[in-house]
Amino acid sequence: MPKAASRLPQTPVAFVLAIVQAYERRGMDPGAALRKAGLAPERVLDPGERVAIAPFEAFTADAMSELDDEALGWFSRRLPWGSYGMLLRASLTAPGLELAVRRWCRHHGLLTEDVRIELRLEEEVGVIRIREFVDLGVLREFCLVSLLRNVHGIACWLADSRIAPIVARFPFPAPAHAEAYGRMFGGEIAFDAPETELRFDASYLRLPVVRDDAALSGLLRNPIPLMARRYRQDRLLSQRINGFIVARTDPLANAEEVAGHLGISLRSLQRHLRDEGTSFLDLQSEARRLRAEELLRRGDLPLKRVARLAGYSDESSFGRAFRRWTGQSPGEFRRNASARADSPPPGGTGEAGGGTAALR
Structure with missing residues (x-):
């Protein structure tokens, strides 16, 4: 088989032979349908070979119609x-x-x-x-x-x-x-x-x-x-990639690792994300932001430690990135998050039962 053809989608000849057997069970000759699809009958007798997907699809369609x-x-x-x-x-x-x-x-x-x-x-x-x-x-x-x-x-x-x-x-x-x-x-x-x-x-x-x-x-x-053929676009792919990156922040997952985890090629990964209007770098950045915000809300880790766990080698580069994401410095975000956690809910007194009393 020419090398150029080997890069095209292919299917095992064993599946072509299975359709031939369906013809034989009905006492019918598959020769005309094979030749019409460009599959010479004498060539498809070796089950160890593969054929291009397009002739297989043509043979399958004709077989369904004739049978x-x-x-x-x-x-x-x-x-x-x-x-x-x-x-x-x-x-x-x-x-x-x-x-x-x-x-x-x-x-x-x-x-x-x-x-x-x-x-x-x-x-x-x-x-x-x-x-x-x-x-x-x-x-x-x-x-x-x-x-x-x-x-x-x-x-x-x-x-x-x-x-x-x-x-x-x-x-x-x-x-x-x-x-x-x-x-x-x-x-x-x-x-x-x-x-x-x-x-x-x-x-x-x-x-x-x-x-x-x-x-x-x-x-x-x-x-x-x-x-x-395998379907082309995965509408949940970016969500699945993001979940994997978030779970693997230390060390931060790279594109090759994610593609291997999903069982697809790096090129397919990049094409899918492009079709969804995003990129691996965008998802990686989003995962870092979510991880950083989670760590800052805890309030018990030094900022240097937060920066490293979010995938940054130093606190200053982390601070610049965090300000681009949120418009705040990491320290400001932590203080604001702490203040919100300490505030009582709107309309309440901050004590148990306060909300109920307000409804009486």
């Missing part, structure tokens, strides 16, 4: 063209992402009883889990991976935000193309798990649904990339 099965042979009955669009339309009116995903999962059970997809909340973690009720056979891997990518992509699209996985787990041994899973999902990847599941920060489920019928009509003209 009249959006599930591509996974289930005991076909899902005719338009089935997943119908599910998505039913979720579109939900005000928030959690209800939209729950509705999609529930309605998926009306299409097939072979699997059940469910959304659960475990403290602050959202869990999308797939339970199997029949033997999915040789298409099991392709089915489970595609279903998980599908519901993940739909959730991302509904909220217009990339939902960064914490971990994706699969109930089969690591395949020869296991390295592709990291590119497909991001986050930690685990095999030989009890069930298929995707775990992510539950904060994403509080995002509003921002799509409408017009957006859905546009999506349905070319829906395959939603399942085949």
Whole structure:
């Protein structure tokens, strides 16, 4: 494969072969669809290879149309063209992402009883889990991976935000193309798990649904990339970065460390922040300010110590930065914060029960 092509998004040939098997189960020849997508039949027989994502998407779309099965042979009955669009339309009116995903999962059970997809909340973690009720056979891997990518992509699209996985787990041994899973999902990847599941920060489920019928009509003209490619923009990324920086003030986290923690490249980190109208330096500065204000409110640390804990090597540079942030010196901020803490609430006497007495 030419080096230039290797930098493009790719997918394992094993997934192309899975679609070929779906054709064979129906007694149909996939040759025409393969050639139309630029995938010569004799070339895709080696499961150890990879192909560019665009031909794979074209082959997938033609296969769904020719087989009249959006599930591509996974289930005991076909899902005719338009089935997943119908599910998505039913979720579109939900005000928030959690209800939209729950509705999609529930309605998926009306299409097939072979699997059940469910959304659960475990403290602050959202869990999308797939339970199997029949033997999915040789298409099991392709089915489970595609279903998980599908519901993940739909959730991302509904909220217009990339939902960064914490971990994706699969109930089969690591395949020869296991390295592709990291590119497909991001986050930690685990095999030989009890069930298929995707775990992510539950904060994403509080995002509003921002799509409408017009957006859905546009999506349905070319829906395959939603399942085949990772979503682009993470609307909560800056919040997650800020939380990590605040937790790591000594020493202060750098951009490379944060990118590694989030499972993305440094270039992707910078691009995401640019799309959100901010930068890593802005977030780092904000984290320093929050940390400094917290330490100054405590009132028991010397200013030199506060400066160091906020990421500054000396008190004077910290003082200049703090004045830019707040319009006050660190000492003025501490005195004002202390005075506010000592003042009684408005209308009160400063003694227990004073507020109640004022209402009598």
